[in-house]
Structures are given as structure tokens and as C-alpha cells.
Amino acid sequence: MIMNQWYVILDSRQLGRGRPLGVLRLGERLVLWRDSRGAAHCIADRCAHRGAALSAGELIGDQVRCPFHGIRFDGEGRAVLIPANGAAAALPPNFSLRSYPVHEARGLIWIFWGEGEAGDPPSFFEDLGPEFxxxxxxxxxxxxxxxxxxxxxxxxxxxxxxxxxxxxxxxxxxxxxxxxxxxxxxxxxxxxxxxxxxxxxxxxxxxxxxxxxxxxxxxxxxxxxxxxxxxxxxxxxxxxxxxxxxxxxxxxxxxxxxxxxxxxxxxxxxxxxxxxxxxxxxxxxxxxxxxxxxxxxxxxxxxxxxxxxxxxxxxxxxxxxxxx
Ligand code: FES
Ligand SMILES: [Fe+2]
Structure with a gap:
């Protein structure tokens, strides 16, 4: 795979609202969902606690909740609640998951795959205009x-x-x-x-x-x-x-x-x-x-x-x- 590139990974129609979607792309298990505004998010589909697939969980507001012990993650991959520790507990930074910049246009969903800065959003063929x-x-x-x-x-x-x-x-x-x-x-x-x-x-x-x-x-x-x-x-x-x-x-x-x-x-x-x-x-x-x-x-x-x-x-x- 070429690193530090935007990759189309889904058609927009594949990602509905209301529940997370787990996919295998670029050799990695990813979970995607739409927040309350409809914006798509993508993070690693492996809970930072004990490895369950977040895509088997559910959405709570704009966050995804692991089906195993209920830990919630936001669209940046940060753990925002560990229920067993109580809502007042501090959230350890090692509970963060890898997140991927997402771009959606032309009925396609791209993620930026790599270590560097995502930079400009990906381009589509300019001559395939709205008349098509x-x-x-x-x-x-x-x-x-x-x-x-x-x-x-x-x-x-x-x-x-x-x-x-x-x-x-x-x-x-x-x-x-x-x-x-x-x-x-x-x-x-x-x-x-x-x-x-x-x-x-x-x-x-x-x-x-x-x-x-x-x-x-x-x-x-x-x-x-x-x-x-x-x-x-x-x-x-x-x-x-x-x-x-x-x-x-x-x-x-x-x-x-x-x-x-x-x-x-x-x-x-x-x-x-x-x-x-x-x-x-x-x-x-x-x-x-x-x-x-x-x-x-x-x-x-x-x-x-x-x-x-x-x-x-x-x-x-x-x-x-x-x-x-
Ligand atoms: S494995 Fe996800 S909360 Fe425990
Ligand atoms: Fe051919």
C-alpha cells in the first residue's frame, strides 16, 4: 500500500445513520459511523480495553459504545467514558484508538491512510460534472x-x-x-x-x-x-x-x-x-x-x-x- 494517501473505501450509500459499520479496508479493521449531523467518522475497530469490535456495539449520540464493557469512543478515537470506573474518573490516554480523517464527496467516502498530515482533501475527476x-x-x-x-x-x-x-x-x-x-x-x-x-x-x-x-x-x-x-x-x-x-x-x-x-x-x-x-x-x-x-x-x-x-x-x- 502507498502510505500517506487518500483512499476511497466506501460508497456513501453503504454508511447509513443510527449504527456503526465495520469494514476491512487496507488490511485494517475499521469502524465508521455518522454523527448527528451526518458527518462520517472512522476509527480502528478494536476496543482499546480488551479488543472487542466496536462495530458490534451501538451509537450513543455522536459516540460509539463498545458492546463488551460499554466504553465509549468519540470520532477522534478518544475514550470518553469508562463506565466501570465511574463518570468522574480520569480517562487514561492509552485508551485512545487510531482515527482516520474522512472526506465524503461524489457519493464516495475516503479516508487518509498514513502517518503524515492529511493535507488537501482528495480530488475526483474534474470533468465528471453534475450533468452526469x-x-x-x-x-x-x-x-x-x-x-x-x-x-x-x-x-x-x-x-x-x-x-x-x-x-x-x-x-x-x-x-x-x-x-x-x-x-x-x-x-x-x-x-x-x-x-x-x-x-x-x-x-x-x-x-x-x-x-x-x-x-x-x-x-x-x-x-x-x-x-x-x-x-x-x-x-x-x-x-x-x-x-x-x-x-x-x-x-x-x-x-x-x-x-x-x-x-x-x-x-x-x-x-x-x-x-x-x-x-x-x-x-x-x-x-x-x-x-x-x-x-x-x-x-x-x-x-x-x-x-x-x-x-x-x-x-x-x-x-x-x-x-x-
Ligand atoms: S473490550 Fe471494549 S469495553 Fe471492554
Ligand atoms: Fe479488460
């Missing part, structure tokens, strides 16, 4: 999140994995691809062709990216969009659960149909088609060994894998930064 509507779903992949991300940056697999859907036409020869970093985002443009004895263009021989045409965009550490058209996108937040499990928060976004009922139907159709495509990917990605990718791992990358190499390099650099 979406249908979303969550898909569990039993693999490391790096493999899921790399699959969405893989422009070589289309005619094989998606031969019956978006990879129809047997365009197996991969030109470039063109890869550019802009404002911290990785952009990928591709041009695949049917084999006819041609030599694929080198990445630097490809024309510069035209961001008003089909491309992929990836924002470290975990957001991706397939820019299909001005009014059509597929979005994914890759949410690490632990070293062997990832949740993909996928959304089909469009802005060409705005009438509520029709919009719902179009979004549903887009979602169903995307589910079929994602299933095709998942079937293969779950078989990859080693399970986690790293910059130096003994795979034999080819020219068409350039976006994957770029991702691995950037991840390695950010990991090194986060650990220093």
Missing part, C-alpha cells in the same frame, strides 16, 4: 489491488479477453501505446490493428494524446476512468481490502440522456454491459501469479505494457516517499 448521472455497483475480486489496476491499464488484452465484446475484430497488433503524465494523472491512448505484417509504432512515434477522444485516465493511488466520449465514461475506484482481496467500485456515467426514467434505463443497460466486460477480465486476472505486482518482479513486459510499467514506477516512487 450514473449507475454503480461493487464487485469483489479475490486478488491484490495492483493486479486489478494493471488490468485496466492493459491495452494488449482486448482482442483476447474481450473477443466477444469490446475487443471484437481481432486487432491484435498494438501501436504505442501513447502514455503521458499530466497533473499527476496517467493518460493512455491506444491504437490496435489487425495483423498484416506491420511493425507497431513506438510510443514516441504515436501522435500526442487528444483528450477529446477515447483514452484511459488513472489517478494515483486508485481512481480510473475510461474516457469513451464527451458524455460517456466508465469509472472505477479500486478499493484494497487486504493483500488478497479488492473491491471495485464501478460506475457507468453518462450525460446524453437526462430524463429521469429514461436515464435510469440507459444507466442500467450500461451497467449490465460493463458487468459482462468486468467478468471477462476477472476470470483471467484472478489466475495471475505472483499475486501482487511490483516494479521488480521478474515478469517479461512487452512494448504494449508501457502503461503498466509507468504505473509500477510511479507506485514504487510514491511508496518510497511515503516510507521515508
Amino acid at each position: 448521472s450514473y449507475s454503480g455497483w461493487i464487485d469483489h475480486w479475490a486478488c491484490h489491488y495492483t493486479r486489478c489496476i494493471e488490468n485496466q491499464l492493459d491495452v494488449v488484452h482486448l482482442p483476447f479477453v474481450h473477443r466477444t465484446t469490446i475487443g471484437r475484430g481481432n486487432a491484435t497488433v498494438v501501436h504505442g501505446p501513447r502514455v503521458e503524465w499530466k497533473g499527476g494523472d496517467l493518460y493512455v491512448g491506444m491504437r490496435n490493428e489487425v495483423e498484416k505484417g506491420q511493425t507497431p509504432l513506438k510510443p514516441e512515434e504515436m501522435p500526442a494524446l487528444d483528450l477529446r477522444r477515447f483514452h484511459l485516465q488513472f489517478r494515483m493511488p486508485q481512481l480510473w476512468q475510461n474516457w469513451i466520449g464527451e458524455r460517456l465514461r466508465i469509472f472505477i475506484a479500486f478499493v484494497p481490502v487486504d493483500d488478497r482481496n479488492t473491491l471495485l467500485y464501478l460506475r457507468f456515467y453518462q450525460s446524453f440522456v437526462r430524463l429521469p426514467l429514461l436515464r435510469g434505463l440507459v444507466n442500467l443497460a450500461g451497467k449490465l454491459q460493463s458487468i459482462v466486460i468486468a467478468r471477462q477480465d476477472k476470470r483471467v486476472v484472478l489466475t495471475q501469479e505472483p499475486r501482487r505486482s511490483e516494479l521488480k518482479m521478474g515478469e517479461n513486459l512487452i512494448q504494449g505494457d508501457l502503461p503498466i510499467l509507468e504505473y509500477r514506477k510511479r507506485r514504487a516512487a510514491l511508496k518510497a516517499e511515503g516510507q521515508s
